[in-house]
Amino acid sequence: MKERKTTFKFFTITQYEKEQNYLRKMHKNGWRFIGATVPGFYHFEQCIPEDMIYQLDYNQEGINHKEDYIQMFQDCGWEYLTDFVGYSYFRKAANKMKREEGIFCDDSSRLDMMKRIFKGKMLPLLCIFFAIIIPQLYMQYSIEGFRGVMFIIFAILFVLYMIIFLSFGVEYWKFKRNLK
């Protein structure tokens, strides 16, 4: 039986590049990625160290039409691994590439993926924020004032959501700047 290990890592919605680099580094150290579980457990299996390029795609349509989606990646030499919170994971050995390769080859499609992430992940959060958290915050304040337990809970949620929105904004800005 091969040895296994699990690590805990937290990546924000847009930090998929960091995640890719992390998985690559693990594989170089002899730990092959086998799957992830919420909220951020990464499972590995011991393997022969190798330089493997890991790539994440965020494509709901691909997940809904898995058959031809995975086939396209396989045809291009990418091994499909798993899905985790809307992302699909792929890998390919670096020595099978003529030059370093990713699953995207132009900026327009990289931006399209960012837009899909925004629609799939940020939009629902924005809806919750404006439809529930803000009205509740106001209501709880008028009922119990600043010291009410419910007010404090919603205030914490408010701050948490603001952090998420801000970090997405910063990541998006960095991403746009890197394109050109």
Place this chain on the structure above:
Amino acid sequence: MDAHIKKVYVPMTETSFYILLCLRKPNHGYGIVQQVDEMTNGDIRLTPGTMYGSLSKMEKDGLIQFIRKEEKRKIYQITDLGDKVLRLELKRIERLYQNAREAQR
């Protein structure tokens, strides 16, 4: 042709251009990747994330259409609208090329 199509596809990315060019005959995504690899002597390697996203976007915009499935691969073909957009783009590139040639004389 509506404003959205013009805005997105004139001018278009190299990927979209080669997709339209290759889909004058029915083909699947990986077929296009191979064809472009040959046409450009390996200079342009289209990648699956870009291909899958572009194909579904162009299908939604009505530039190409899905015709059938062959061994898990979706076969697409260009539509009349796609053909019009391709011609428009070709005209633009021709003018670009002619102007560049004249400027070098």
